[in-house]
Amino acid sequence: xxxxxxxxxxLRSEIGKGASRRLRHADKVPAVLYGAGQDAxxxxxxxxxxxxxxxxxxxxxxxxxxxxxxxxxxxxxxxMQRHPFKRxxxxxxxxxxxxxxxxxxxxxxxxxxxxTAPAVKSEGGVVSHLINEIEIxxxxxxxxxxxxxxxxxxxxxxxxxLSDVKLPAGVSSVELAKGEEHDxxxxxxxxxxxxxxxxxxxxxxxxxxx
Numbered sequence: 001x002x003x004x005x006x007x008x009x010x011l012r013s014e015i016g017k018g019a020s021r022r023l024r025h026a027d028k029v030p031a032v033l034y035g036a037g038q039d040a041x042x043x044x045x046x047x048x049x050x051x052x053x054x055x056x057x058x059x060x061x062x063x064x065x066x067x068x069x070x071x072x073x074x075x076x077x078x079x080m081q082r083h084p085f086k087r088x089x090x091x092x093x094x095x096x097x098x099x100x101x102x103x104x105x106x107x108x109x110x111x112x113x114x115x116t117a118p119a120v121k122s123e124g125g126v127v128s129h130l131i132n133e134i135e136i137x138x139x140x141x142x143x144x145x146x147x148x149x150x151x152x153x154x155x156x157x158x159x160x161x162l163s164d165v166k167l168p169a170g171v172s173s174v175e176l177a178k179g180e181e182h183d184x185x186x187x188x189x190x191x192x193x194x195x196x197x198x199x200x201x202x203x204x205x206x207x208x209x210x
Contacts, residue, residue: 005053006065009033009043020091029089033068033075036096043068043094050089054080058145061107061133063097074140076105097140104174106133107144111187113152125156125189134162135174142170151187159188 009031012019020030027047034040053059059077066075079093097103109132119125134147147165154160162176163183175182 004063004065005056005059006067007045007049007053009045009066009068011069012042012044015042024088024090029092031092031094033066033073033094033096036098036101038096041068045092047089050092051087054089057108061105061143062145063140063143064094066094076103078105099140102137102139103143104135104137105143106135108133108146109149109186110146111149111151113150117152117154117189119154119156119158119189120151123156124191126192127151128188128190130159130185130187134165136167136171137174137177138171142168144168144171149186151189154187154189156189156191159185161185 012023012030014022023030023044024047028044029047029050031043031045032040033043053064060080061076063074063076066073074097075094076097077092078095079091080089081091082088083090095103109129111127111129114120114127117125117127120127136144136147138144147167149160149165151160161183162173162185165173165186167173175184
């Protein structure tokens with residue numbers, strides 16, 4: 001289990017575009033904290049600390065210890081806005097976490113056994129990742145750092161879907177709960193395009209000879 005990320009934040013009384021612009025010029029990140037039946041509050045964080053923290057994968061999917069003026073609060077990142085071309089975070093939305101209440105968030109997908117999958121190792125297939133994260137619902141205590149997807153059993157020319165992914169205990173897929181039509185493709189293994197074209201050309205030649 002990774003160490004919980006901690007961020008220091010300060011309450012701010014000034015809100016609005018002008019106030020947010022001044023914060024950014026001072027190397028601060030404007031933020032909002034909401035949820036758990038409490039009023040939303042405006043915050044500011046040190047930009048350099050945020051940039052460093054968000055380099056960790058778990059920043060986007062795990063519970064963060066947000067220390068607001070000395071008081072710790074468990075939160076998750078619900079939204080983060082970035083500058084269109086500069087390496088700058090321009091705003092963050094944090095949601096408070098309550099131990100007994102379910103949360104909806106996204107967690108990264110880790111694909112395993114790609115190199116040893118028979119469809120790759122023996123048959124020359126190429127793995128295509130069709131999604132990189134899964135939206136889940138669970139209690140905070142059941143929140144996984146990531147979802148593992150084992151590629152070893154995927155046959156050449158086949159696709160593994162969301163319903164084929166084994167989720168940890170206490171964790172459910174938000175998409176699948178919407179119905180079968182939301183059973184999205186997760187990963188596939190196919191021959192490289194050049195090899196496919198050669199196979200098709202060979203098939204056409206055999207047909208013409210007949």
